[in-house]
Amino acid sequence: MDYKKYALVDLHLHLDGSLSPEIIIEVAKEEGINLPTYDAKELRKYLEVPEDCKSLNEYLERFDIPNRVLQSKNGLYKCMLNLLKREADAGLKYVEVRMAPQLSTQKGLKQNEVVEILLQASKDAFDKYKIKSNLILCLMRMQNNMMVNLKTIEVAAKYLNKGVVALDLAGAEALFPNENFEALFELARNMRIPFTIHAGEASGAESVRSAINMGASRIGHGIHSIDDESVMKSLVEKKIPLEICPKSNLDTKTIKSFEELPIREFLKRGIIVTLNTDDMTVSSTNLVNEYNILSSIGYSDEELKTLSENTIKSAFISDKEKEELLSYLN
Numbered sequence: 243m244d245y246k247k248y249a250l251v252d253l254h255l256h257l258d259g260s261l262s263p264e265i266i267i268e269v270a271k272e273e274g275i276n277l278p279t280y281d282a283k284e285l286r287k288y289l290e291v292p293e294d295c296k297s298l299n300e301y302l303e304r305f306d307i308p309n310r311v312l313q314s315k316n317g318l319y320k321c322m323l324n325l326l327k328r329e330a331d332a333g334l335k336y337v338e339v340r341m342a343p344q345l346s347t348q349k350g351l352k353q354n355e356v357v358e359i360l361l362q363a364s365k366d367a368f369d370k371y372k373i374k375s376n377l378i379l380c381l382m383r384m385q386n387n388m389m390v391n392l393k394t395i396e397v398a399a400k401y402l403n404k405g406v407v408a409l410d411l412a413g414a415e416a417l418f419p420n421e422n423f424e425a426l427f428e429l430a431r432n433m434r435i436p437f438t439i440h441a442g443e444a445s446g447a448e449s450v451r452s453a454i455n456m457g458a459s460r461i462g463h464g465i466h467s468i469d470d471e472s473v474m475k476s477l478v479e480k481k482i483p484l485e486i487c488p489k490s491n492l493d494t495k496t497i498k499s500f501e502e503l504p505i506r507e508f509l510k511r512g513i514i515v516t517l518n519t520d521d522m523t524v525s526s527t528n529l530v531n532e533y534n535i536l537s538s539i540g541y542s543d544e545e546l547k548t549l550s551e552n553t554i555k556s557a558f559i560s561d562k563e564k565e566e567l568l569s570y571l572n
C-alpha cells in the first residue's frame with residue numbers, strides 16, 4: 243500500500259527537531275558555529291534520540307545543536323526553506339511548522355525578526371516548491387520566561403492570519419504544569435489567538451483536562467486522555483482534535499510499544515485523531531513512516547484515510563483551503 247497518498251498534511255512539526263544534518267553543517271560552516279563533527283552521517287548520531295532514551299526530558303536534550311544554527315536570519319531562512327523543500331519532495335501539500343522564537347534570540351535577533359524571516363522562507367517555499375505552510379509560535383515551559391512568553395503572544399497577534407495561525411505550549415511538561423501558564427492563555431483567548439497545548443504526553447489525563455479548560459483548540463499528543471473517560475467525553479463534545487505522533491511517543495516512552503497507541507479507541511469514541519511527526523530528525527521519521535507504522539500494527543486503509551482526512555480538517559486554514567487539500571485524497 244502506498245501511504246504517500248495520505249501523507250499530505252503535518253500539523254505537529256517542530257522546526258528545530260526536524261533539521262537535516264546537511265543544512266546544520268552548511269549554516270555552521272558559513273557562520274563559524276562549533277559542531278561536534280562536520281560529517282553529516284556522524285552528526286546525525288548527535289541529533290537522533292538514543293534507543294535507550296528514558297524520558298521526554300532526555301529527548302529534549304537533542305535540541306541543543308539544532309538551536310545553534312537557528313540564531314541568525316541566514317540560519318533561520320535556510321533551515322526553514324530546506325525543511326519545506328524536503329516536505330514538498332516527500333509529497334506533502336501543507337504543514338504547520340512550530341517553533342519558539344524566544345529560543346532564537348541568543349545572538350540579538352528580536353522575536354518579530356525571527357518570525358519575519360521564517361515567513362519569508364514560507365512564502366519563497368510556496369513559490370519555489372508549491373508547498374503551503376503556516377507558523378505556530380511556541381511558548382516555552384521554562385523558569386523565569388514570563389516576559390519573553392508575553393512577547394511571543396504579542397508577535398503572534400501581529401502576524402495572526404498573515405502566516406502565523408496559532409500559539410503552542412512546549413517543553414518539559416512534567417516539570418512545568420499548564421496551570422503555570424494560565425494567565426498567558428487567558429490573554430491569548432482575549433486576543434482571539436487560537437492555541438494548542440502539549441498535554442497528556444509526559445503528564446497524565448489531568449493535563450489534557452486543564453488544556454481543554456484553558457481553551458486549547460487542539461491538543462499536542464494527548465495520549466493519556468485514554469485514562470479518563472470524562473476527558474475523552476470533553477474532547478468529543480468540544481470537537482478538540484488530538485495531534486498524535488507515534489514514533490515520538492515511543493521515543494519519549496509515552497508508550498512502550500506502538501500497539502499501546504490508543505488511536506483506535508479514540509476513533510471509536512468519536513475523538514478527532516490526527517497523525518503527525520513531531521520531530522522528524524530527532525525521531526528519525528517522516529509522515530509516510532508514521533502511516534506505515536500504523537499499517538504495520540494492523541490499522542486498515544480506511545482507518546488511515548480517516549486519520550488523513552481528520553488531519554486536513556483540523557488545520558488552522560480556511561474551509562476553501564481544506565477542500566482543496568481533501569481533493570488530493572479522493
Ligand SMILES: [Zn+2]
Nearest residue numbers: 256440462520
Ligand atoms: Zn511536539
